[in-house]
Amino acid sequence: MGLIPQDKIELVKDANDIVDVVSGYVSLKKTGASFKACCPFHTEKTPSFVVSPAKQIWRCFGCGIGGNVFGFVEKAEHMSFAEAVRFLAERRGISIEYTDSGKPELRDQLLKLNELAAKYYKYVLESETGRAARHYLSQRGINAESLARWSLGFAQDSWDAFLKYAKTKGYTEQLIESAGLIIKNEQRGSYYDRFRNRIVFPVQDRNGKYCAFGARVTDKSLPKYLNSPETQVYVKSRILYGWPQAKAAVSESNTVIIVEGYMDVVMPHQYGVSNVVASMGTSLTKEQSQQIKRYAENVKLCYDLDKAGINASIRGIDVLIEEGLNVSVVVMPQGCKDPDELLVKKGKDAFLEAVNNAKDIVEFWLEAEKTSAGTELSGKIAVVAKMKPVINKVANELRRKGYIETISRKLGLEERVVEKEFSKEERSYSAAAVKGQANPAARERVCPPAEKELLTLILNSAEAAGRVCAELLDSDFTDNINAVIFSEIKRNIAERGVLDHSGIAAALAGEAAEAFTALSLDEREFAGQEKAEKDLVRHIMNNRIINRLKELEPEVKKVGRSEYDKNLVNEYYQLLRRLKGMKK
Numbered sequence: 001m002g003l004i005p006q007d008k009i010e011l012v013k014d015a016n017d018i019v020d021v022v023s024g025y026v027s028l029k030k031t032g033a034s035f036k037a038c039c040p041f042h043t044e045k046t047p048s049f050v051v052s053p054a055k056q057i058w059r060c061f062g063c064g065i066g067g068n069v070f071g072f073v074e075k076a077e078h079m080s081f082a083e084a085v086r087f088l089a090e091r092r093g094i095s096i097e098y099t100d101s102g103k104p105e106l107r108d109q110l111l112k113l114n115e116l117a118a119k120y121y122k123y124v125l126e127s128e129t130g131r132a133a134r135h136y137l138s139q140r141g142i143n144a145e146s147l148a149r150w151s152l153g154f155a156q157d158s159w160d161a162f163l164k165y166a167k168t169k170g171y172t173e174q175l176i177e178s179a180g181l182i183i184k185n186e187q188r189g190s191y192y193d194r195f196r197n198r199i200v201f202p203v204q205d206r207n208g209k210y211c212a213f214g215a216r217v218t219d220k221s222l223p224k225y226l227n228s229p230e231t232q233v234y235v236k237s238r239i240l241y242g243w244p245q246a247k248a249a250v251s252e253s254n255t256v257i258i259v260e261g262y263m264d265v266v267m268p269h270q271y272g273v274s275n276v277v278a279s280m281g282t283s284l285t286k287e288q289s290q291q292i293k294r295y296a297e298n299v300k301l302c303y304d305l306d307k308a309g310i311n312a313s314i315r316g317i318d319v320l321i322e323e324g325l326n327v328s329v330v331v332m333p334q335g336c337k338d339p340d341e342l343l344v345k346k347g348k349d350a351f352l353e354a355v356n357n358a359k360d361i362v363e364f365w366l367e368a369e370k371t372s373a374g375t376e377l378s379g380k381i382a383v384v385a386k387m388k389p390v391i392n393k394v395a396n397e398l399r400r401k402g403y404i405e406t407i408s409r410k411l412g413l414e415e416r417v418v419e420k421e422f423s424k425e426e427r428s429y430s431a432a433a434v435k436g437q438a439n440p441a442a443r444e445r446v447c448p449p450a451e452k453e454l455l456t457l458i459l460n461s462a463e464a465a466g467r468v469c470a471e472l473l474d475s476d477f478t479d480n481i482n483a484v485i486f487s488e489i490k491r492n493i494a495e496r497g498v499l500d501h502s503g504i505a506a507a508l509a510g511e512a513a514e515a516f517t518a519l520s521l522d523e524r525e526f527a528g529q530e531k532a533e534k535d536l537v538r539h540i541m542n543n544r545i546i547n548r549l550k551e552l553e554p555e556v557k558k559v560g561r562s563e564y565d566k567n568l569v570n571e572y573y574q575l576l577r578r579l580k581g582m583k584k
């Protein structure tokens with residue numbers, strides 16, 4: 001019995017709804033968005049045990065323990081983590097052992113059904129029903145070869161055409177629903193097709209098996225794109241659209257071009273540029289980066305450079321750099337918003353030119369930060385501080401030095417100053433480090449209220465979380481546990497693009513996990529949420545400045561002895577001014 005692979009663990013977690021599981025042990029009562037019960041782990045008369053279906057976590061506010069679905073089973077069944085995973089896998093008929101002979105796994109059934117669906121949609125596109133859709137595609141410039149290469153299809157304007165078809169092939173509604181192809185109407189208890197009146201882009205996994213579908217409207221109706229939900233065979237963070245078709249070219253050119261949408265993949269391939277794939281959703285994940293790393297060293301990010309695209313590019317830097325990949329950003333020429341448009345309007349050479357002129361990632365990032373850096377030294381130092389943890393992940397020392405040189409030059413800072421800033425000991429906030437200090441005396445930690453408030457606020461608003469993560473550093477949280485939680489939130493958002501509470505709970509351990517569930521389940525409304533967020537961020541930023549001032553103080557006191565570092569002293573006074581300005 002070896003280690004259970006991470007994807008299996010994820011699968012098991014997703015298949016076991018926490019409310020469902022916990023209901024097997026205590027009777028839960030719905031109160032607002034959560035469920036309550038008397039705690040199964042200690043004796044009590046008033047319920048203080050809370051389960052959140054939205055966040056897939058639980059916590060007892062009486063005994064202070066909490067976690068995700070695995071943590072609950074570990075406690076309730078006195079199991080180890082691995083045992084809990086097996087227990088829950090069995091509960092949903094998921095096989096964890098190496099494929100046993102005989103009966104096909106659910107996974108295989110889903111893949112087969114998806115293949116049937118891909119063929120069906122393709123058939124509809126080619127039939128009389130698909131005439132308008134074919135016309136639309138040809139107007140968009142897609143040729144017959146591309147239709148075949150990508151198995152493009154069409155879902156007709158009907159509530160149950162696919163459902164009926166799949167049933168005639170012997171698939172049950174339950175299985176078709178697990179594949180994400182139909183949706184249950186809870187009121188009527190009946191099912192209907194997920195994809196209706198849309199062009200269908202079948203998505204293949206890295207082995208070329210159909211694992212999901214994307215579907216696009218042919219008119220102005222919304223949403224423009226509709227995608228399969230995550231299923232047993234479709235874990236979004238692991239898929240790159242177009243990978244099977246692009247793989248050989250990626251390997252040969254040692255370069256992958258990453259774009260945003262299906263059309264942005266289809267078009268370049270049609271024009272003979274085949275090392276192009278799309279990340280599903282805009283943020284790149286660790287799994288995707290690792291997959292790329294096995295085939296190529298160079299990554300060219302080619303997102304729409306609106307605000308979301310710029311942020312996605314910057315978020316992408318972190319995971320890609322950590323894998324040791326060379327990253328640059330492709331900027332579309334004026335008047336073209338994406339590769340699809342550029343190719344259709346200006347052709348292959350214009351596209352290749354844009355790709356070849358991709359901007360060095362650090363230069364691109366600095367440009368995006370230019371306004372926030374401002375002209376004052378403190379602003380520039382803040383940008384340096386923001387880039388430091390990412391740039392310091394660059395393993396190649398020459399490249400890292402090169403980046404530091406670029407940063408100095410672009411910000412107009414002395415290289416020596418930037419170098420110094422970069423070599424400063426980075427505080428380490430790994431969850432493992434905190435796990436080690438299970439010291440009961442540390443239980444009575446004094447937790448700065450502003451940090452706690454801010455964490456509570458961002459845990460209940462993914463939007464606010466995105467903003468705050470872009471602004472604050474882990475080290476801004478003076479409480480170690482808060483820093484660990486914040487760091488994990490940040491990682492979660494960067495990897496998944498959403499707040500996955502049960503994932504965060506699983507990544508944390510011990511006290512940090514307990515503190516996290518308490519913050520996460522504190523679902524109060526913040527009066528004037530935006531102002532509260534701003535005030536809290538400012539408060540914490542102030543502390544950052546105050547701490548830096550303290551560090552700089554000895555330098556300033558050297559004045560008169562003529563051996564002080566002028567830059568550091570300048571920084572001191574600028575920070576002092578900034579602090580005064582913020583207090584107004």
Ligand SMILES: [Zn+2]
Pocket residue numbers: 039040041042049060061062063064
């Ligand atoms: Zn309890």
